[in-house]
Amino acid sequence: MGQLQQALLVVGALIIAAVVAFNLWQSWQLRRRRPRSEGAGPLMGDEPGTAAGRDVQREPGLDGEPQYVEPQLASAEPTRLRPPALRIDPLIDAIASFMFEQPVPGESLLSRMPRIARVGTKPLLFEGRNAQSGLWETLQPSERYAELQAGVQLASRSGALNAIEYSEFVTKCHALGEALGSSPDLPDMADVLEQARDLDSFAAANDAQLSINLQAHGVAWGVDYLRQQAQAVGFNTSLAAGRLALVEQFPAEAAADGSDVGRLIPLVQLHYDSLADFAENPEMPVSRATLLLDVPQVPQALQPFARMRDAARRLAQGLDARQVDDNGAPLSPAALDQIEQQLTQLYAALDERGLQAGTLTTQRLFS
Structure with a gap:
């Protein structure tokens, strides 16, 4: 130099x-x-x-892309949710x-x-x-x-x-x-x-996004059929192209001061190929979809991981799909049970810090 x-x-x-x-x-x-x-x-x-x-x-x-999506929520119906x-x-x-x-x-x-x-x-x-x-x-x-x-x-x-x-x-x-x-x-x-x-340092040690992938057994699904099956399970809110959400109200028992009560939040997200939403062909094939849970963004009282597992099971039946990880390996119920137990510790750590999962403050921190 x-x-x-x-x-x-x-x-x-x-x-x-x-x-x-x-x-x-x-x-x-x-x-x-x-x-x-x-x-x-x-x-x-x-x-x-x-x-x-x-x-x-x-x-x-389990894997997934963390997204702070609430301020941009748009209902699948003509209505829109106001950002908090x-x-x-x-x-x-x-x-x-x-x-x-x-x-x-x-x-x-x-x-x-x-x-x-x-x-x-x-x-x-x-x-x-x-x-x-x-x-x-x-x-x-x-x-x-x-x-x-x-x-x-x-x-x-x-x-x-x-x-x-x-x-x-x-x-x-x-x-x-x-x-x-x-x-x-x-x-x-x-x-x-x-x-x-x-x-x-605290937030990094208590952050998790979990995902369950659905893989078509053989024939891919048409995008319209995928959306119909998703709506039947409760994914009635559109976040963006290729992204749906199962939306719930913030529970009163999880609100510290009442400011969050009744606020609508995405409990579980469903991601699939965004290009399929823009295609003119309603039979545009989609062979993989992902259910995503952003743990700190959702109150524990809503039992989000159990709800995600149930939604994945029902969708897998309706779509004739396998539940797999990112490498295509099957996800066993025993492995999911173990993860659900570990989440209890994560929620407890957030509560002890005064950062209850799903509150606006916690959502800002984990965004």
Whole structure:
């Protein structure tokens, strides 16, 4: 390596270090001296991730592609399901706060939000404390707010929040604070990154997507026939081309605060060749389909793995298909029984962390 290249590498490293140091200094300088008002949300939460991405735990013989699909659900009927309003949660978000001397109209706040509500791969969420009710809520143009908070998700399946992403969050918060005339109260970078790594490590150890493949014995199925058999088993919601879902309501007994009760979620997905959905021929042959369960996305109370096994059994009978793994080897009931027992431990670990499977917070973390 030449002297010029070495010099450029040194200069680049110094610039990155200078940016991080400047953001830390600026955050310290602009930190509010007054205490947070009563009713304000926690300053930050525990969340994880790894910049290189998280390896998802998979059970032997089972595999599947993790997808966070709920916000895009579309019913097989003409109706569409409304996406849920995501809320900031200190369990998985680092939170910056903005206090106002006088309540600010929601319309004014919305007009000053960052154009891109994300830093790197991590989404940003914004909430206001309603000046009249005192409750935190998604910003509404017709309401007035005494306080604003911005949350950055600390981890997802793409990895943990890293120093560069957090520095971008700090920069966006300072720009927003300047536009609003209120300096942001920001959590310490070192604390946030430590929490992100810890939560990401936990999530990686308690993540699983399970799949059961259906393979035609001999003659392939026509795509229309496959869809008819799937609908007879309960797959009546279309997620996308080649993707159907068995949808259920979030059970009341699994909701910690009632906010999730009645929300529709995909219990089990059915994937097949997406090109078959675009073909003009209703007899377009399909010889393989996959049932997928994204474990952290579905409440344990719905018994999703047992439901997937039952759906696979019924579909296999209707389609004259074999239940196999990705290598084409038969899946035995004994192997599936063992996996079902292991899932009990996974659900218990999520519950202990306060991340019950199927809640919006958990779905965000495992997406």
